[in-house]
Amino acid sequence: MSFRATVLTLYPEMFPGALGLSLSGRGLADGRWSLDTVQIRDFATDRHRSVDDTPAGGGAGMVLKPEVLARAIDHASPPGDERPRLLMSPRGRPLTQNRVRELAAGPGALIVCGRFEGVDQRVIEARNLEEVSIGDYILSGGEPAALVLLDAIVRLLPGVMGNAASGEEESFENGLLEHPHYTRPQDFEGVPIPDVLISGNHGKIAKWRREQAKLLTRERRPDLL
Numbered sequence: 001m002s003f004r005a006t007v008l009t010l011y012p013e014m015f016p017g018a019l020g021l022s023l024s025g026r027g028l029a030d031g032r033w034s035l036d037t038v039q040i041r042d043f044a045t046d047r048h049r050s051v052d053d054t055p056a057g058g059g060a061g062m063v064l065k066p067e068v069l070a071r072a073i074d075h076a077s078p079p080g081d082e083r084p085r086l087l088m089s090p091r092g093r094p095l096t097q098n099r100v101r102e103l104a105a106g107p108g109a110l111i112v113c114g115r116f117e118g119v120d121q122r123v124i125e126a127r128n129l130e131e132v133s134i135g136d137y138i139l140s141g142g143e144p145a146a147l148v149l150l151d152a153i154v155r156l157l158p159g160v161m162g163n164a165a166s167g168e169e170e171s172f173e174n175g176l177l178e179h180p181h182y183t184r185p186q187d188f189e190g191v192p193i194p195d196v197l198i199s200g201n202h203g204k205i206a207k208w209r210r211e212q213a214k215l216l217t218r219e220r221r222p223d224l225l
């Protein structure tokens with residue numbers, strides 16, 4: 001069974017979006033993974049099909065109503081669905097390559113995209129949603145975050161990128177940022193490719209790359225060391 005993603009959103013037109021192109025798009029067309037969207041608004045029951053309401057306690061913005069979202073989740077993820085249920089949220093655990101690998105190794109994911117000020121706390125708890133953040137900044141909705149999460153997962157799926165995605169030298173795969181890359185021409189605006197890379201000595205090249213990776217990580221992301 002290939003990886004199955006179901007995205008709950010008020011804007012299904014945003015999917016597959018960028019994931020319909022390039023290697024992820026080819027993988028989608030080839031059935032290496034699948035993507036369905038569920039329109040949350042279809043689970044509203046009042047005359048105006050409302051999905052949000054004012055925050056209890058007052059304040060700016062609107063909050064996604066719990067019962068509407070709960071019905072959408074129950075529809076998309078009936079009992080027996082083993083897929084993790086994720087809620088894109090700036091309050092969530094920051095996404096890491098490790099978590100991406102775990103998710104890619106599993107059956108798929110149900111991904112809830114928030115909007116407005118967020119979703120009612122009770123549905124997060126009642127439906128056991130794992131909050132996932134893609135970084136310390138605020139988006140206007142969970143959809144771009146879901147696209148980021150899925151992009152990171154899909155490139156690891158068998159057959160989507162070939163060997164390219166499994167490289168151990170990729171940033172974060174060994175707790176380091178990746179070494180710099182070069183390609184022809186040998187002279188670019190007076191700057192040559194480092195000698196070691198054209199030496200043909202694979203031992204020396206590997207050593208140089210490891211050193212560069214460590215240097216770069218110490219300089220830019222000492223928190224990773």
Ligand code: SAH
Nearest residue numbers: 088089114117118133134138139141142145
């Ligand atoms: N009031 C909230 C932010 C709401 S932003 C707060 O201060 O925490 C609206 C929606 O965008 C969120 O419900 C979430 O689904 C999505 N979103 C915003 N920033 C995000 C981030 N960094 N990572 C993941 N999802 C995010």
